[in-house]
Amino acid sequence: MTLAADTREAVRRHPFLFDALRAGVVNYSAAARFLNVDGETDAVVAALRRFAEDLPEYERPGSAPPVNMQSGLGEGDPADALLAVGDLALVPDSGSLTAITAGGDADAAALRQVLGRLETAEVPVEAAAFGGGSLVVVVGRRSGPDALRAVEDALAG
Structure with missing residues (x-):
């Protein structure tokens, strides 16, 4: 697999990080260190940024149900x-x-x-x-x- 594919797979194993990427509230360097993907940290950061750009924007739940x-x-x-x-x-x-x-x-x-x-x-x-x-x-x-x-x-x- 490519570094980008490895990074996407690693993110999907951590739903909280997936949501944070969608919400745009991620420190990419910290996320890259957390994921521990084989590769240079800067390359993983770049892969995370590209992945985040392709994700749908995070949507908060709508009006509160009873x-x-x-x-x-x-x-x-x-x-x-x-x-x-x-x-x-x-x-x-x-x-x-x-x-x-x-x-x-x-x-x-x-x-x-x-x-x-x-x-x-x-x-x-x-x-x-x-x-x-x-x-x-x-x-x-x-x-x-x-x-x-x-x-x-x-x-x-």
Whole structure:
């Protein structure tokens, strides 16, 4: 592979850097050192700049969809689940977890934004999913208010 191809592949392994390139907020020299691509740092910097020029501009999420909080989730019958992942089915009125749900046009990018914001807010996530234009993240009961604020913030852009 070429140095440019190696650089693009290395960036794609780090979504945060991919987004930063799209947003135009990258110190290219620091990014080149971080990526540790074989080649002269100046050549990797040049490859990063060219790659960034070809990327679509970063778009913040649109208007914030309604965000709701529902406490009391726990394991139960998959037919009644608010969220089911593998063998885990979380249903209302069955436990001590809290679901944060958002409607609108939620997609993988919105969920990624939400999960990143929850991580930086140090809110542990028990489960998460999106589909049909909605997303849900499940956290511990005590983390519910912090998670609600973080999700609202992430989706407001």
